[in-house]
Amino acid sequence: MGKKVVIFARVSTSNQEYDRQVNELTALAAKNNWQLCACFSEKISGAKANSERKELLRMMEYIEVNHVDKVLVTELSRLGRDTLQVLEVIEMLNNKGISLYIQNYNIETLTAQGKVNPMSQFLVTILSEVARMERKTIRERVESGYHNYRANGGKVGRKAGYRKEVNVMLEEYKEEAKLLKKNYSLRNIYALTGTSINTLRKIKTLM
Missing domain, CATH: 1.10.10 (Arc Repressor Mutant, subunit A)
Known part of the structure; x- marks a missing residue:
């Protein structure tokens, strides 16, 4: 058999189904003679934190233990809609030497030699810039709240030897x-x- 792969499918609401995603990716694996080892699917908002996504966490544990070569998704948004969370998953897969195959772009994050694919790197670069802007917006909101708190008489700062409870x-x-x-x-x-x-x-x- 060929490369060992797993499918990851996601829909946002309980009244949606992920059968189409699973069927398309199963056919793709068969066409490429890839060994389909497991399928992970979830019904959860893609904006949820990765730490709250049980199926995603199960998949991460599985692919490491079972030495999987690729993770298959129909499109990048199936991995999640929060840019920061998606980047974290891609980076984690890259560090493990596991390629992410994105069907609608027909690209993989890693080459056959295990190197970062230039086309996917371009995509990740765009996502990284979006993530940078998101972080900047969050930081500005926090700073605005901080200054508003002080303007209304709030006290900030730590005493010597302070330690979070x-x-x-x-x-x-x-x-x-x-x-x-x-x-x-x-x-x-x-x-x-x-x-x-x-x-x-x-x-x-x-x-």
Whole structure:
């Protein structure tokens, strides 16, 4: 048999079906003589954080353990609609040497030699710029709220030796805490959430 592949399908609402996605990608695998190992599908908003998407997390664990070569999606939006989350998944797959095949573009993120595909890199570059603008907008909103808080008499800053209270930190990183409780590796949680390994270790210690 050829390369080992898995299918990932997603629809946004419970009254939608992902059968068409699965059928098209199953036919694609057969046409290319790829060994279809598993199919992961979910009914969830693509704007949800990766850490909240159980099927996506199951797939990530599966492809690493079973040495899968490719992940198949009908279009990039099936992987998610939040640009930052999609980029995190692509980066995680790239780091594992697993190619993402995007059917509607007919491109893969990696070449046969395991290098980043120039065409897919162009796509990712555009997505990265969109993500940069999204981060900038979020940062501006946070700064605006901060200045508004101070303008209305709010006090900011820390006393010497200040340390976040346990419950505050766990609330701030509640999604990461959920994944730690489920025994996901620090590396995978970092790839899915972007939270640094050192911070994840602190959260784990607090738990």
